[in-house]
Amino acid sequence: MQMIGITTTKGNGPLFGKSKWWGSPDMPENLEYPEVPVNVDGQLYYDPLTFICQIRCEDLAAHDPEGLLPHGGMLWFFAALDYFLGDQDADEAPGMGEWSPQYFKVLYSKDCSGLHTHSVLYDDGTPACMPEEEIVFREGGESCTGFLGKPYFEEVREAMPGMLSLLQIDGEDRWNLRFFDCGMLNFLISPEDLAARRFGQVRCYLHSF
Numbered sequence: 001m002q003m004i005g006i007t008t009t010k011g012n013g014p015l016f017g018k019s020k021w022w023g024s025p026d027m028p029e030n031l032e033y034p035e036v037p038v039n040v041d042g043q044l045y046y047d048p049l050t051f052i053c054q055i056r057c058e059d060l061a062a063h064d065p066e067g068l069l070p071h072g073g074m075l076w077f078f079a080a081l082d083y084f085l086g087d088q089d090a091d092e093a094p095g096m097g098e099w100s101p102q103y104f105k106v107l108y109s110k111d112c113s114g115l116h117t118h119s120v121l122y123d124d125g126t127p128a129c130m131p132e133e134e135i136v137f138r139e140g141g142e143s144c145t146g147f148l149g150k151p152y153f154e155e156v157r158e159a160m161p162g163m164l165s166l167l168q169i170d171g172e173d174r175w176n177l178r179f180f181d182c183g184m185l186n187f188l189i190s191p192e193d194l195a196a197r198r199f200g201q202v203r204c205y206l207h208s209f
Contacts, residue, residue, distance in 0.1 A: 023132025
């Protein structure tokens, strides 16, 4: 099974409802933006997870002849990436190995009608997100960021046997995204859960040399 590789570029126009990397998610009203609970000096509050990407599933159809992924609807990926994007003071920074489910979320909806952009803002009203980029999909290639296939690192394959890499993310200097020295983040799912579209069963694993 060959990975569906991606490259990203600055969009030439609005990316509302389209496949995009970073920016703000366009979600139906019945989906809530996921947050991670954070305890600071005994006080509990909730911090929005970093929105990574939304995938308009029809865009993957031409690259997925086996029909492993849904070819309709939308997927959204979130994770606690503040520390790995350069915020050394991030309150919560998951480490190596399998992440607790509170640190990531994958959402899916078959129905993409009635979408609205869910913006997370700083106190001064500016967007608390990376600038959105358009996604270009391609079969294989040299990129280590992409969909499906097996995890790049043998250590991850051994730790999570039989799991597919629903999304694999490599570090990227232009985003200041670095998973420790030389790492990758994998959103993993079993073939059975993927076939049944049980995206709530996704697991997340970080490995770095």
